[in-house]
Amino acid sequence: MTTRAASRVSLYGTALDGPLTELYERMRRDHGPVVPVEIAPRVEAWLVIGHRELLHLTRDEQYFSHDPRRWTPLREGRVAADSPLMPLVGWRPALLFADGAAHRRMRSAVADALGRVNGHELIRMVRATAERLVAGFADQHAADLVESYARLLPLQVVTELLGLDEENGARLVETLTTIVAPTVAATGANKRMGQILLQLIAGKKRRPGADLTSWLLEHPVGLSDEEVLHNLVVIIVAGNNTTVNWIASTLQILLTDPAFRSSLTRGHLTVDDALDLVLWRQPPTQNFPGRYATRDLRFGGQDIRAGDMLILGLAGANADPEVLPEDGRPVVGNRSYLAFGAGPHGCPARDPARLITRTAVDTLRHRLPDMEIAVPEEHLPWITSPWSKGLAKLPVRFSAPQLAADAPASGSASAPGSASAPGSASGSSSASGSSSAWGSSSAWAWGSVAPGSAAPAPGSPATPPD
Numbered sequence: 001m002t003t004r005a006a007s008r009v010s011l012y013g014t015a016l017d018g019p020l021t022e023l024y025e026r027m028r029r030d031h032g033p034v035v036p037v038e039i040a041p042r043v044e045a046w047l048v049i050g051h052r053e054l055l056h057l058t059r060d061e062q063y064f065s066h067d068p069r070r071w072t073p074l075r076e077g078r079v080a081a082d083s084p085l086m087p088l089v090g091w092r093p094a095l096l097f098a099d100g101a102a103h104r105r106m107r108s109a110v111a112d113a114l115g116r117v118n119g120h121e122l123i124r125m126v127r128a129t130a131e132r133l134v135a136g137f138a139d140q141h142a143a144d145l146v147e148s149y150a151r152l153l154p155l156q157v158v159t160e161l162l163g164l165d166e167e168n169g170a171r172l173v174e175t176l177t178t179i180v181a182p183t184v185a186a187t188g189a190n191k192r193m194g195q196i197l198l199q200l201i202a203g204k205k206r207r208p209g210a211d212l213t214s215w216l217l218e219h220p221v222g223l224s225d226e227e228v229l230h231n232l233v234v235i236i237v238a239g240n241n242t243t244v245n246w247i248a249s250t251l252q253i254l255l256t257d258p259a260f261r262s263s264l265t266r267g268h269l270t271v272d273d274a275l276d277l278v279l280w281r282q283p284p285t286q287n288f289p290g291r292y293a294t295r296d297l298r299f300g301g302q303d304i305r306a307g308d309m310l311i312l313g314l315a316g317a318n319a320d321p322e323v324l325p326e327d328g329r330p331v332v333g334n335r336s337y338l339a340f341g342a343g344p345h346g347c348p349a350r351d352p353a354r355l356i357t358r359t360a361v362d363t364l365r366h367r368l369p370d371m372e373i374a375v376p377e378e379h380l381p382w383i384t385s386p387w388s389k390g391l392a393k394l395p396v397r398f399s400a401p402q403l404a405a406d407a408p409a410s411g412s413a414s415a416p417g418s419a420s421a422p423g424s425a426s427g428s429s430s431a432s433g434s435s436s437a438w439g440s441s442s443a444w445a446w447g448s449v450a451p452g453s454a455a456p457a458p459g460s461p462a463t464p465p466d
Contacts, residue, residue, distance in 0.1 A: 008036045008044065011287070011311075011386040020286060020389055024049055024316040033320075034300030037311070039289075039386050040085060043073055045309040046302060047287060049316025051323045051338065053300045057291055057310055059343035061099050064291035064310060066345065068097060071292050072307035088289050088387075089309075094230040095466050103345070105221045107466065110231050113215035117161060119355060126356050129156045130363035131404045138367075138401040142374065145364070145394040146248050153360050154243040158236055163211025164200060172196050176236065197232050201225055234466075239353070245284035245390040246357045250274050252380070252394060254365065255373040271358050271365070273332050279318075283339035286315040286388050314338050345466050371398040 009015070009027055016023070027035040033050020048054045057064055068089040073079050079086065091097050095106035133152055137143040155176055159169035175192045200213055208214035212235065216228045223231070253274050254261050260277075263269040278284075291310045296303070304310070317338045325331060340347040347353075364371075374395040381392040 007031075008038050009047075011037045011039050011045075011047065016384045016386070020315065020384075021281075021319060024313070024319055027316065028320075032301045034302045034304075034310075035313075036302065039309075039311070040083070043079065043085070045290070045311050046304065047311045047313045047316065048300065049313035049320065050300055051317045051320035054312060054314075054317040054338055055342050056299075057312065058341050058345060061344065063294055063297060065294050066097055066099050066103065066290075067091065067292060068290065070294065070307055071290070071309050072305075073309075075307065092230050093224075093227050094234055096234070103466075106223070106227065106231065109216055109219040109221050109223050110234070112219060113212050114235075114352065116210075116215050117212070117352065119352070122157075122161075122352065122355060123359050125160055126153070126157055126359040127363050129153050130360050131367070134364065134367045134401065135403055138403055141399055141401075142395070142397045145251055145396055146244070146391050147393065149364065150244045150247040150251070150360075150391075150394070153247065154240045154356065155236075157356065158239060161212050162200065162232065162236075163204060163209045163213050164196075168196055168200065172236075176240065193233070193236075194229065197229055198225075201228055201232075241388075241390075242284040243353060243356055243360075245388060246275070246278060246353070247360050248391040248394055249278045249282050249284070250357065250361050251364065252377075252391060253277060254361070255371070255394075255396065256377045269332065271362050272354070274361070275354060275357060276332070276335060276337070279335075279337045279339040281318075282389065283314050283318065283337065284388060284390070285339070286313075287386060288312040288314060288341075289387075312338075312341065314341070341466075347466065367402055367404070368396070368398045369402060370400055371396045 009023075009031070027047070028049060033048065033053045035047040035049060037045055037047045039045050048057050068074060069091050071079075071089060074089060079089065095103055095110065098106060130149075130153060133149050133156075137148050143149065152173075155173045156169075159172050162172075164172060172193065175189045175196065201217065204211070204213045204217055208218060213228070213232065216223055216231060250271075254264065260269065260274065264271065264274065289309060289311050291312070293304045293306050293308045293310065295306045298304070299310075323336065340350045374397045380394065383390050383392045
């Protein structure tokens with residue numbers, strides 16, 4: 001890169017303290033739509049925060065590849081094997097790291113499998129899980145909605161979608177809750193996750209069900225067991241992290257913005273409007289690696305060299321003055337945000353992801369109608385990384401929970417991968433091949449993590465474009 005080190009913006013450590021919106025504004029003022037950054041000491045990249053430039057980046061596979069083996073620092077050995085960056089930039093047989101025909105092959109399998117999930121059944125599944133979680137803490141009249149709700153719900157839903165039985169569903173949830181940092185414990189948990197999923201794949205090859213694992217295995221593109229494994233990790237890790245942040249941030253808006261909550265109660269606005277507001281202001285993934293330049297070029301006013309990494313600045317592009325009204329506030333109903341990316345690698349799972357998040361928020365809102373935040377908003381703790389910003393805690397209190405008549409009492413909730421799950425051994429309540437509530441084009445993708453390597457921490461990228 002030609003930009004002097006002194007002019008690069010640090011995208012790690014204390015540089016991320018404070019409002020990220022102000023950081024993006026300074027970047028745009030000082031550097032324009034493509035910003036020279038460091039994502040670790042002496043590890044350089046470009047952050048694309050111009051809306052127009054990001055669209056170009058996501059749509060042009062000729063000049064910008066997904067294959068991290070092109071990245072110059074990686075080829076030159078400047079990124080250590082144990083670097084926290086490796087789960088993001090180490091090549092895996094997953095659609096995140098593929099271009100062209102290879103990408104279309106894997107994407108079609110994941111998209112078709114997710115497109116076979118019955119949307120109405122998914123709503124039922126999410127609602128039932130939400131009811132169980134609320135019943136588990138309702139008698140305490142207080143809860144941390146991140147720890148006791150947002151972090152658990154997506155995990156429990158995805159184990160059902162995978163077709164895990166009760167015992168292994170519970171094991172996977174327990175394992176995934178351990179994968180919170182690149183530590184020895186996390187590495188061990190990641191190995192256990194790999195073992196659980198390999199056992200699941202072997203079982204589904206013997207006895208297919210109406211579940212995502214079976215649908216990936218039987219897809220006509222003929223994914224190998226290794227490819228199925230890595231794409232299952234995509235669905236689990238990526239889908240979970242994104243949904244946790246989206247649920248928590250939406251609940252935060254409803255709890256801290258009285259005008260918005262009043263408009264929602266009176267029917268002037270909807271939960272979907274709150275979901276959109278989060279995707280504009282605070283997308284679950286702020287920045288996402290990566291694209292790799294295939295040749296030298298001039299882009300966004302910068303000289304990009306072959307092998308340079310370009311990062312999708314999703315939050316920064318959302319705040320581009322060129323696409324916002326003069327007052328800088330997104331218009332209700334406008335969904336032109338880039339939270340899900342764009343182009344051939346855009347995330348077509350925006351509808352099922354929205355369905356899960358909307359159902360989770362709506363169920364909680366109706367079961368705890370008088371809930372209120374238990375600390376001043378400015379005291380809420382956050383988990384911040386170069387890739388995302390999510391709530392660490394969201395403490396609330398409430399006095400009159402309105403539990404569903406059939407919600408299980410505290411401690412009696414069935415495991416997330418219960419026998420009633422789609423594709424479980426005892427039968428499926430979701431028919432194979434039934435049409436989804438969102439249509440047939442549904443898939444979300446992130447990157448893949450090898451079973452023996454450290455998984456992304458909560459601040460890692462979540463479900464962005466693949």
